[in-house]
Amino acid sequence: MPTYIVLPIIALLAIALAKVEQVSAFGLSALPLAIVFGMFYGHFSLRVEDERDQLFSTFCKQKLLRFGIILFGFGLSFQQILAVGWQAVVIDLVMISTIFTVGTVVGIKVLKLHRDVAILTAAGSAICGAAAILATESVLKPKQQHITIAIATVVLFGTLAMFIYPFIYQWVDMTDQSFGIYIGSTAHEVAQAVAAGQSINGETMQTAVVVKLIRVMMLAPFILMLSAALNRIDADSETKREKSVIAIPWFVFGFMATAMINSIVILPELLKTVLSFASQFSLAMAMAALGAQTQWATIKEAGPKPLMLALLLFIILIIGGFFLSSWLA
Template sequence: MRSEGTGPLAKAAGLLAVGAVVAAAWLAGRSAWAAQAGFSLLTLAIVIGMLAGNTVYPRVAVRCHAGMLFCKGPLLRLGIMLYGFRLTLGQVLDVGLASFAADALMLASTFLLTCWLGLRWLKMERQTVLLMGAGSSICGAAAVIATAPVLRAGADRVAVAVATVVIYGTAGIFLYPQMHAWHWWPLSDGQFGVYIGSSVHEVAQVVAAGKAINAAVADIAVTTKMIRVMMLAPFLLLLSLWLGRRGAPAPQGQTGQGEKEGEGRIVIPWFAFVFIGVMLFNSLNLLPAAWVAALVQADTWLLAMAMAALGLSTHFSAIRQAGIKPLLLGLLVFAWLVGVGGLVQVLLAA
């Protein structure tokens, strides 16, 4: 790459490239197979973006660089903030203590297990492990891309983490309804909904798995899942404080001295606090329902643009270089979510 595209034209070109990928993802999402598989617009956006990013996009990448940075930066943070319009305080309180307990326990245990397995056993690179832990324990790809600015993680590492949560979260769409049908766990429909919401990766995957059983399970599963989403803000703050004490990971491409220079620096994820503020504001019901629906739809498109930009700037060579370890770590964490998530519900029901 000779130089990086800058200025208004480069930003416009990047936005146009991202918009084309999102449009393709939207069209693909309207197909019957995508709906049955539970593929969300965000998932399709990054998959199509990665395909384009490794075929046609490299020819124009230099001219689009500024637009890519804009989509992965300001647009992403705005999308995370507007995500608060999907929640109200009443929804959070209505699901009961069992959902809070299950979400908190699964989030903490899954993140800590991911870190221990990835760092101590598999000896993986720290940023990738932390991103995978965030995605597996909170809300899939959305948590990965929200955590990336706090870690100052590169696009390649983010893509590896997103790939694992998409793969294993999609497997959960098919597994959980079968476990319900086969009565693997002695749980009521309500308890099974909490089980899905507290252990499946993505919001869209929770919806798909719950609806494959019945509407009641789906409603409880989605509400439980949204509590996990709400926990993203305090998680990012705690992660930032922890990194500040230990020394923040160096930006991609820097080693050794880069980590020393970042030591003691706390990156405040201010957009996470705005996310909570938006949720509390939404709880007041001051805006017409149609406005809130429009804001939620706009937020979906903003996040889709961020995912598409991430896909376009990711190279398969980086994922190949990551090797089998991320897939193995993702599999082990998926087994933990399925097994321990069900056991937690059994114990809470006792």
């Protein structure tokens, strides 16, 4: 079966399964499911890709990916920041900067991981899981295997964290809103923030989702700063290119524009539903294409070090995020 038929089927299946209550209870969104299904297809399919298949896969991983992230902005608004107060913004900023800094430094300097694996894992843990990893990919231009490894580790510990939040809630003295801020500022995926908050109560879930979405909004300035920083590093390195070119991820401006439009214009609910589905479908197609071209053996060859890095960041999120939320929220 041609790739241009298989990948849409995988994307639709992942989106449908993510809406099943038993699946969503585990905090599994359409994106991680799509990459897993894509990997199964790529591993067991006997079809040899022709030029048309390869072109379509490239289109999904590049054009559709950026289009999906731009549309993702329609699910955010600046009014959401005002709803939870300045403390949530400060906590998000501290967690993002801490997790990304520790992740890149430890990953590269201590664990001796490939730079791209360390940066992708740190970005996914710090901001919004698979979506952040895909957005960061546009700046790094890493190998497919590096992206898959980062997504696999982030999804693993993000899912584990989701089951830990209700247990922590039973033993701490925090208000429902404060605990929602804690979940939102430390959960890896939006779906995981929803599932964890829902397991406690409605107020906690609402606060957790808003704080998580604020972290998602910070993806745009993060990508721009990362692009500028990497360009400077490349320009100063010994392997200096003939002429340093600033890699500007233009889709980030589209992401910011759609979030701004959603903040100042009241869009019809039907239109927002259509835009949300289009965003999810585009990103799921990109993940399916990525998974289909990734081999299991490559992930196995990566060894335990990526897991060790993701585990360290998971511990900092859970413990550091708790104390920071208890202090500020």
